[in-house]
Amino acid sequence: MTDRRRLASTGQTALRSLMGQVEGVSFVDGTPARITAPVADLHPAPDHPKRDRQVLYGADVTVIEVQADMSFVQAHSDGYVGWVRSDALGAPAITSHTICVPASHAYSAADLKSPEVMALSHGSRLQITGAEGAFFQTSEGWFVPRPHIRPANKPMTDPATVAQLFFGVPYLWGGNSVWGIDCSGLVQAAFRACGIDCPGDSDMQEAELGDLLDPKEPLQRGDLLFWKGHVAMMVDADVLIHANASTMSVAYEPLDSAIFRIGSQGDGPVTSRRRVTRPL
Template sequence: MTDRRLTPANGRVAAMHLAGQVDAERYLEGWPAMVAAPVVDLRAAPDGPRDRQLLLGAVVTVFEDLNGWSFVQGGDGYVGYVPSDRLATMMPPSHFVATAATHAYEEEDFKSPDLLGLPFGARVQVLDERRKFFETNVGFVPKSHLRALDRPFTDPATVAQLHFGVPYLWGGNSTRGIDCSGLIAAALQACAIPCPADSDMQQADLGAPFEGAFQRGDLLFWKGHVGMLVDDTTLIHANAHHMATAYEPVERAILRIEAQGDGPVVARKRL
């Protein structure tokens, strides 16, 4: 049985490699495009509920552009619909936002009008280097706020901790709002570690099971939830109990989550 979230097919169109596996009127390779807004909801259907989110500069494959909605597949394999006007022609990014947030300015001056607010992980193309700013495809961004794509972070827990206090948002993937699996994806992808989008996929694909004491970077899974250890006793996770990305003593979290009816830990994974 195919997973809708990862299957680029909607009955009208399907990816060429699915010919003979799923029914569609047309099979095609698709074409590349780039997300052109700071944060865009990836929806299960046009005007439907949010499944996940895509950030500025994310590369997608477009399979259909119909009635103002594009049917796309993101780099993590997740499939869905985004407004077509939130996509643009490919402009390969060179840097990503490496702070919780930043702004793109009209001029090389922090007093000039700000054009966009950018979340952590948004990707831009640097066009020129100035004294304190990079000129990018979306405006002037402080140099200290950007990091070259070929210089990823090396510690996922550090990235997770950068999201401390971010409000909880179901299906969220940014420092404007994030959920449990979005936090893990942001942490790993910033370290150039491939990571699927949802917690069930992450449990299946990430790391190896382990026993014994926890250590920094370990992942703890419940049914429908995931968190990361920042040390041997402390969990960081985006959760609806705190409605934020919060620290919690891991043993307390285990007891609380089971007591509230969400069951026991189902997997312990080490990256």
């Protein structure tokens, strides 16, 4: 494992599981934590403004090193590493539910007129401890509308339906939330909601997801098309959905038009087509 995006080492400190694989570092067990901000950016260095990816509220992480107000973490869901603001971290908790609509709010009381505590993106994870009226109560004492959450052990069944929830969301490089998402973030959100493990970036997804399709195989809903640095999902045999820089949003596009447009702008042909089968 040499890809820095999933290498649990800062060059000074590494997880003990990497003993024998990296040298010149101090090894630690790491400290379990949880993301407690609505969304947190993962940076390649503690003082680097670039965003590699994002992690959402409730995501489990392991803290490997702390420098000033930044912490180097590894996300449990996909192994992605990066530096996050330490004030975005809290104590670990066993989450039981996930936000299943594009976005919701956590409220201070079980009353739609009560002040909201924070916004929550699709995919945020919560520990539910009770219910009151039309709301579920979280372990933090907040309240979330019942229709907006789903038990984490009852995943959705159609990744394309999840991807379509993000229609119109603005494009954001490295984004993973309803406030901004990129092509691989959209695919990851879609498959995760259906209980399918999915890496964070399109090159990883092309290498690791599903089965390669013959170019002559008819495409169907949920199939993935890859270009160099880009991924899209089919909603039927002729139309795809993707987060793209052309519209700067999550948008539908006819398959033939997308292939022509992407090729004509210099980004090359489709590099592969893949089909991911949901586990039974």
